[in-house]
Amino acid sequence: MQAQHSLGRRSCLALIPLWFAAAAVHAAPDPLAPTAHWTAYTAGRASTPPMGWSSWNAFGTDIDEAKILGSAQRIVDSGLAADGYRYINIDDGWAARRRMPDGHLMIRADRFPSSNQGSSFRPFTDRLHAMGLKAGIYSDLGRNTCSQAYSPGDGNLPTGSVLEREVGLYGHIDQDIALYFSDWGFDFIKVDGCGLRAYGAGNPRVRAGEFRALPPVLDLESVSRSDIPAVQAEFAHINKALQHNNPDGDYLLSLCIWGAADVRAWGKNVGNISRTSDDITPSWARMLSNFDSAARRALYAHPGSWNDPDMLYIGKGDFDAGHLVEARSHFALWAMLDAPLLLGADLRTMPQALMDIVGNTDIIAVNQDPAGNQATLAYDADDLQILVKTLASGQKAVAVFNRGLAPIDVDLTAEHLKFRKDAPITLTDLWSKAGTTFTSETKLHVAPRETRIFRAQGTRVLAQGLYLSEQPGSVNPAVDGVTRPQADPTIFRSSAAWSGTKGAGERPMYAGWGGARADSTPYDQTLRIGGKPYAAGIGILANSRLEVRNHGYRRLSAEVGVDDSARDHSHSVTFMIYGDGRLLAKSRSLRWGQPAQAVSADLTGVKVIELVVRSATGANELLPVSWGEAALLSPVQSD
Ligand code: GLA
Numbered sequence: 001m002q003a004q005h006s007l008g009r010r011s012c013l014a015l016i017p018l019w020f021a022a023a024a025v026h027a028a029p030d031p032l033a034p035t036a037h038w039t040a041y042t043a044g045r046a047s048t049p050p051m052g053w054s055s056w057n058a059f060g061t062d063i064d065e066a067k068i069l070g071s072a073q074r075i076v077d078s079g080l081a082a083d084g085y086r087y088i089n090i091d092d093g094w095a096a097r098r099r100m101p102d103g104h105l106m107i108r109a110d111r112f113p114s115s116n117q118g119s120s121f122r123p124f125t126d127r128l129h130a131m132g133l134k135a136g137i138y139s140d141l142g143r144n145t146c147s148q149a150y151s152p153g154d155g156n157l158p159t160g161s162v163l164e165r166e167v168g169l170y171g172h173i174d175q176d177i178a179l180y181f182s183d184w185g186f187d188f189i190k191v192d193g194c195g196l197r198a199y200g201a202g203n204p205r206v207r208a209g210e211f212r213a214l215p216p217v218l219d220l221e222s223v224s225r226s227d228i229p230a231v232q233a234e235f236a237h238i239n240k241a242l243q244h245n246n247p248d249g250d251y252l253l254s255l256c257i258w259g260a261a262d263v264r265a266w267g268k269n270v271g272n273i274s275r276t277s278d279d280i281t282p283s284w285a286r287m288l289s290n291f292d293s294a295a296r297r298a299l300y301a302h303p304g305s306w307n308d309p310d311m312l313y314i315g316k317g318d319f320d321a322g323h324l325v326e327a328r329s330h331f332a333l334w335a336m337l338d339a340p341l342l343l344g345a346d347l348r349t350m351p352q353a354l355m356d357i358v359g360n361t362d363i364i365a366v367n368q369d370p371a372g373n374q375a376t377l378a379y380d381a382d383d384l385q386i387l388v389k390t391l392a393s394g395q396k397a398v399a400v401f402n403r404g405l406a407p408i409d410v411d412l413t414a415e416h417l418k419f420r421k422d423a424p425i426t427l428t429d430l431w432s433k434a435g436t437t438f439t440s441e442t443k444l445h446v447a448p449r450e451t452r453i454f455r456a457q458g459t460r461v462l463a464q465g466l467y468l469s470e471q472p473g474s475v476n477p478a479v480d481g482v483t484r485p486q487a488d489p490t491i492f493r494s495s496a497a498w499s500g501t502k503g504a505g506e507r508p509m510y511a512g513w514g515g516a517r518a519d520s521t522p523y524d525q526t527l528r529i530g531g532k533p534y535a536a537g538i539g540i541l542a543n544s545r546l547e548v549r550n551h552g553y554r555r556l557s558a559e560v561g562v563d564d565s566a567r568d569h570s571h572s573v574t575f576m577i578y579g580d581g582r583l584l585a586k587s588r589s590l591r592w593g594q595p596a597q598a599v600s601a602d603l604t605g606v607k608v609i610e611l612v613v614r615s616a617t618g619a620n621e622l623l624p625v626s627w628g629e630a631a632l633l634s635p636v637q638s639d
Contacts (some may be wrong), residue, residue: 064267070346169238383402539624
């Protein structure tokens with residue numbers, strides 16, 4: 001949330017009395033002031049999306065050591081570990097109780113025989129580490145977990161008094177994080193949010209004395225009923241404890257608040273992966289809604305801070321061995337989104353055909369590409385989407401996804417790839433490995449629910465540079481201009497088993513996205529300034545600050561202005577380009593309807609660029625602004 005600010009506040013300070021200037025220094029910091037830093041999360045170990053396995057989709061709370069180690073063994077034996085699948089994560093269901101009075105967490109000893117009567121996971125994590133793997137654990141922001149809230153009849157939940165059943169982090173952050181990381185040797189923690197969501201005083205089970213009340217600060221259906229600072233404060237505390245207990249920085253923090261509380265805007269600053277939606281189920285429709293929740297957030301994923309549309313469900317329901325087309329699509333789409341690749345099946349019995357899908361090393365390489373650019377949507381319609389991802393080499397990966405039930409003959413064009421249409425383009429099919437070459441455009445037959453995925457080699461339109469929208473992994477909307485967070489459409493239509501079909505169902509939410517977008521306005525329209533459309537660029541709201549990492553380019557150029565989609569026609573905005581904190585270029589004051597102004601800046605020696613748009617008005621939701629054709633040009637090494 002951004003405070004109002006006034007242009008030139010600093011230069012005015014010279015003219016006012018000293019005591020007043022001192023007071024002004026303590027005023028709320030100007031969020032648009034350049035910081036000369038990249039502020040998205042780079043702590044922990046997630047320079048590429050994490051890969052591994054989690055117990056939840058396979059077993060729910062019905063877990064034990066044999067099941068988990070059995071899947072871990074198959075990961076090693078099958079070669080998946082060598083392909084990068086490394087984290088073996090225990091989800092909900094492991095805790096027996098919190099021992100009183102010292103508050104030490106106890107493990108279900110009957111399920112984890114190596115735990116020394118339930119007192120330590122160290123023998124278990126030692127086993128995983130000896131296999132060359134890493135170990136993950138699960139907890140909750142509140143006092144109690146999700147299963148305790150939503151599965152009352154579950155026999156695998158903590159037992160004992162009200163206080164003994166409080167196995168979540170709330171009030172125990174330092175103690176529990178020290179236990180998990182310093183004592184037990186875990187490398188990964190997933191922090192769920194049900195404890196801050198489901199235990200209000202009105203909950204019948206709270207009223208019945210089963211749990212202590214904790215006023216809900218997280219509300220999936222209403223961002224305005226969420227207390228965002230309260231949730232952020234808890235993650236800040238968790239981070240301090242993680243850093244304290246992991247001096248070598250070898251940890252991974254997974255945020256699980258399902259896209260609520262406007263976490264899109266800030267989750268990338270406080271953790272390595274952040275869930276964008278409610279839970280996936282093994283159904284095609286649900287996979288689509290989870291995919292959709294992350295697919296328009298490319299600018300919010302970077303090396304160290306990834307969007308998480310939830311764990312893979314390959315191996316069950318619509319993604320089992322009888323549905324190889326769907327299973328392949330699920331995998332290819334997650335790879336293109338730079339999503340964590342966390343397998344969710346009982347690998348002891350996973351059929352080879354499915355093991356082959358998740359072991360496709362070409363597709364894994366797309367997901368693990370070091371540039372960390374999540375794919376953007378180059379074409380987006382009801383049934384068909386074309387996703388394009390710029391690789392570190394400057395070449396592309398492209399996925400052509402048929403969401404529907406009829407086959408589609410697709411025209412894939414050079415424009416989709418931002419490649420020149422007069423130079424040859426080679427596609428390598430990442431399933432069949434077949435290659436084809438074309439110029440300008442080609443036809444692809446895409447079967448129902450199929451995703452065709454290719455590596456594409458061609459000549460980029462900007463041979464001597466990259467559009468910012470081609471490198472979302474290096475662009476961070478540090479301030480996205482959203483002053484009043486809007487509901488996030490994380491939940492679409494579904495009949496999830498845990499909610500049944502009573503009532504009105506999980507209503508779809510159609511609120512605006514409001515965030516920054518690659519090649520689109522924040523409200524999903526073509527970028528357009530003064531009547532001129534832009535196929536490439538960044539769309540954002542006024543009063544925003546984008547951070548851009550410069551990997552050795554000499555110049556930034558763009559055509560800037562108020563986007564034609566703005567409903568506010570009266571207020572003007574100014575665009576500024578900073579390099580490592582210094583103002584390099586500034587536009588005129590620009591209003592709706594005026595033609596774009598070309599701006600450019602010399603980036604010699606600059607590491608962090610900041611693109612700031614200021615307006616005098618707070619009505620940002622109505623004021624989309626566009627950095628048309630914004631690009632970094634002239635790589636130093638090419639001279
Ligand atoms: C929530 C999470 C799931 C899983 C369960 C465990 O629903 O979103 O991923 O961890 O809790 O109870």
